[in-house]
Amino acid sequence: MLVEFDLIQKAQKGDASAFNEIVSAYRRRIMGTISHVIGRPEDVEDVAQEVFIRLYFSLGQLRTAEVFEPWLYRLTVNASYDYLRKSRRRIESRMADLSEQQVMMADAVAGSRAQHDDSEKRRVRDTVQELLSTVSEEDRILLTLKEVEGLSLKELEKIYDVNENALKVRLFRARQRVLKKMKEVTGPSSFNAKDEEAS
Amino acid sequence: MIFNKPMEQGKADEGRLDELFRAYRAACPAPEPGANFMPNIWARIEAREVSTNWFGRVAKTLVTAALAASMILGMMISSTNQSSAFFNATFVDALRADHASSLEPLHLDRISQFAPE
Numbered sequence: 001m002l003v004e005f006d007l008i009q010k011a012q013k014g015d016a017s018a019f020n021e022i023v024s025a026y027r028r029r030i031m032g033t034i035s036h037v038i039g040r041p042e043d044v045e046d047v048a049q050e051v052f053i054r055l056y057f058s059l060g061q062l063r064t065a066e067v068f069e070p071w072l073y074r075l076t077v078n079a080s081y082d083y084l085r086k087s088r089r090r091i092e093s094r095m096a097d098l099s100e101q102q103v104m105m106a107d108a109v110a111g112s113r114a115q116h117d118d119s120e121k122r123r124v125r126d127t128v129q130e131l132l133s134t135v136s137e138e139d140r141i142l143l144t145l146k147e148v149e150g151l152s153l154k155e156l157e158k159i160y161d162v163n164e165n166a167l168k169v170r171l172f173r174a175r176q177r178v179l180k181k182m183k184e185v186t187g188p189s190s191f192n193a194k195d196e197e198a199s
Numbered sequence: 200m201i202f203n204k205p206m207e208q209g210k211a212d213e214g215r216l217d218e219l220f221r222a223y224r225a226a227c228p229a230p231e232p233g234a235n236f237m238p239n240i241w242a243r244i245e246a247r248e249v250s251t252n253w254f255g256r257v258a259k260t261l262v263t264a265a266l267a268a269s270m271i272l273g274m275m276i277s278s279t280n281q282s283s284a285f286f287n288a289t290f291v292d293a294l295r296a297d298h299a300s301s302l303e304p305l306h307l308d309r310i311s312q313f314a315p316e
Contacts (some may be wrong), residue, residue, distance in 0.1 A: 008315060027236065032229030041230050048232070049240050055242055121226035128223040147220040148227075179212055182219070 002026060005065035013057050019059075030076055036148045037080040037141050038087075039129045048084050050079045070158035073151075077141050077159065098124045127185065134181040139174035146171055 002025040010018035024137045033046045035041060054075045062068060142160070146149045153164050160167065 016241075023237065023240065027232050028229050031232060035227045035229055036224060039227060041227070044230050045233060045236060049236070049243060052240050053243050053247065055241075057247070124219070124222045124226040128219060131219075147217070148224045175216070179216055182216055183212065186215070 001065065001068060002029075005068075007058070007064070008062065008068060012062065019056060022055075027052070027070060033073070033076055033145070033149055036082055037144045038083055039078075039125055039132075040087075043083065043087075047079050047083050050082075051076050054079065067158070070155065073145075073155075073159045077145070081137050084140070088137075102121070130185060131178045131181050134177050135174045139170065139177075142167075142170060143174045143178065147175075180185055 003022050007018050007021055011022055023083055027048060030051055031044050034047045034051070035044045038044065038047060051072070055072060058075075062071065132143065135143065142156070145156060145159070146153075151159075153167055157164050
């Protein structure tokens, strides 16, 4: 754990500086997770702030130190899930619905992103985003936590509060769906290519 | 050898997917939090507290008003009931009042009058 339980207890009693310390300790990790889950760097900070606001209002319910991190991850998962649901609705809206200022801001964000990102990174991001779009938002988050964040099944078990077997089944199905899509998007594997060359 | 092909192909695809996930992790580094990260959090917390307090006050006022209205209605109903003698009587009392004569207890001496001679 990145902070002592004493600090959490102080924050529970309303100590603002203790809460600030907790946020400072976890913000990079939480922002990293959110970045992998939502795949949109410009919105990561906003979602991370939402996570810590939810933490602030529910801190009083925390009783033991062991559940703090899984619980913080659960808040992260829920906030990311809410974001993904909202953004799906947002995509459906037309650019014409945006104000001139919003269009300018969107252009500025896209421009700066294009400047900073090299094309390879962008290609990888777009490919994975496309693959993950074949599964539900819940499975997308679960798969990202397991495969990209590298969380263990035990950790996921604590976050989702379900047994390991149920998680394995869900992960397997989600992965199979992503694999199927990958074959469609990226074509035959290198194994196949070599095999065909040999024959 | 032919039987192993699909299995090996499956493994290769699994490997490619793992590689892609690793590349994705590298392509999505954790962005640095901006200078206004903490101030924005506190501003949003305060805004939410204000709206929560407002809803709380409205809910409290509504509950108080509902309680007062139900108490007034209760008092009105009870005062109306007290003024009417009809509502104070039980069902048996009302029956007795209507059929006082027919509900009179039987007297043995009167029965003897009806006895066959």
